[in-house]
Amino acid sequence: MRTSLCDTLGTTYPIVAFTPSEHVAAAVSRAGGLGVLGCVRFNDADELDRVLEWMDANTDGKPYGVDIVMPSKVPTEGSMTDLEKHIPDEHRAFVERTLNELGVPDLPSTTDDAGVLGWLHSVARAHVEVALKHPISLIANALGSPPNDVIEQAHDRGVKVAALAGKAEHAVSHVDNGVDIVVAQGYEAGGHTGEVASMVLLPEVAERVGDRAPVLAAGGIGSGKQVAAALALGASGVWMGSYWLTTSEYLETMSTSATMQQALLGASSSDTVRTRIFSGKPARLLKTRWTEAWSAPDAPDPLPMPLQNLLVSEAHQRIAAADDPSVVAMPVGQIVGKMNEVRPVADVMADLVREFDEALSRLDKTR
């Protein structure tokens, strides 16, 4: 399982792992892929700095990357207090009422309830600044092309830039903007995702982008069969996110995620929903009593980004603390149906390679 992307990234396999867990990211890099650490969880750039120091010490000199959430155009961004003013009372009341109905307790008053600020442009910029002080190989941006000066800073330090795209025209625009690697993310993917499924999107993107940039297939990848399919469709590698959520390393970082893992292990491929309730932009989440409440007739429309995330950030903390697998607020792709046991990253990587080889052997028999 080797493509030109392996040379570009300095990896053994064309497998890129997006994860908020440094333990997962480091394990993927050690196993021959590229671990990409999601930065959105770090409200404090110094904390990211410390975690990247840990990455530097635990990746055996193998390459790794970071993922930020940054729109290409700098939004007019007030202080937290300014933003809070734009959240309607009706929305606050709905969230409070719903959490009560779902039996989600209040947080202890000692909890830091700042929520996740990584969605804010200023915070994402601080992530970039810190990350570029470390020996990263890749900066990926979940919201498409990062601003030009971020691309330039990365290139000045020999760091590749990747951008997610859910449509072929977005992919072309990213490459026009100087992005080096396109992540073509299909409908089936977890988190922010478009409407075109990978089977259709991947060849479209690969044909439109051509030789200008390698394309990573995102969405629906959890076995070597799917890696083979992605490469057949024109991708040079795969971008996997959801699948690492049920690795044993994930719990090492996210010690309170056992309930979330339990919910994922029991879910089928039909147990996800694409909704704006997580961040204000359409994102695929695990279908739970929380997502169902937002699709009820009395539920308000979700707010735009970043207001929706501010609205639900305390709710997400309460839900996480409630320890109830039927009420979980978690982005995950349709591949969740295949996530049925907790396994070490190295085992997942070994299976991907083995299943890929088996798929190619099966294809040989069709000639």
Add this chain to the structure above:
Amino acid sequence: MRTSLCDTLGTTYPIVAFTPSEHVAAAVSRAGGLGVLGCVRFNDADELDRVLEWMDANTDGKPYGVDIVMPSKVPTEGSMTDLEKHIPDEHRAFVERTLNELGVPDLPSTTDDAGVLGWLHSVARAHVEVALKHPISLIANALGSPPNDVIEQAHDRGVKVAALAGKAEHAVSHVDNGVDIVVAQGYEAGGHTGEVASMVLLPEVAERVGDRAPVLAAGGIGSGKQVAAALALGASGVWMGSYWLTTSEYLETMSTSATMQQALLGASSSDTVRTRIFSGKPARLLKTRWTEAWSAPDAPDPLPMPLQNLLVSEAHQRIAAADDPSVVAMPVGQIVGKMNEVRPVADVMADLVREFDEALSRLDKTR
């Protein structure tokens, strides 16, 4: 491009073409695939009989099949008049108002306005009876397992039975019911379709069904790359529907479809919508001013099958007669983005085979 399915069906290639056009179906069979004629357009079983006689004379002795629309359980089915009574006035008024707003003229009063009755169980049964008098190789059912006695009749005559499935558990149930071939239809497919995308659905179905039945990949197939991906994911062949709508043979049957073809040729992969407005069950259609009208806030919820189809059948005839590419009522998959020119079936088949070989050559380089 050869799998065990070719032996099962007696074809050169594992390519099955679903189409309402006998000219397309015959051309696919002659080119080495299996043409499967959609029967739902035949209100009169005698007309189907005559068309199948034409198929017998124009397939050079190559195998072909038919596709019916039949629920496994016989519904309580009244006369047309009984059914019409269940359509609310509000729905009739919305359709009439919308057509007027979209500038769709009334039909000439001489038009036969019986609509499409092939959705009715009694009509589908007549299709089966007629089809089994012809040398067909396959009966496919768009709504899953056909009734047991239909499966038995088919098997008695050496005819294979295929059934569409949008979830792995449905596929298993079809095989338990005696179905020979599972058509695993992903979210990206045109017409009636589920929510799980092919990248995730195909390996799930293939693994759950195992050696008990071959699996055909439906949804998103329009190039040999996608055929290779489908086989990598565990399918034994592909089921293509949308892609034949822009072949030159299609117009030979559907002489009034030039406007529809024009609309498809201009559409991108983002220009479809999954909605219940066509039949009462979720189906993917070309996004036009007609589908947009039904998603407006003032639009009523679509009725259940078969009422919704009765409600819109005259509207479909008016829309077809109106010759306006911006108002078309047409099921099509996301692959519509690749349907950019009108081509003969033989050219499409030749490209599928060539692109498949190219995809396998590219995969060879990853070892």
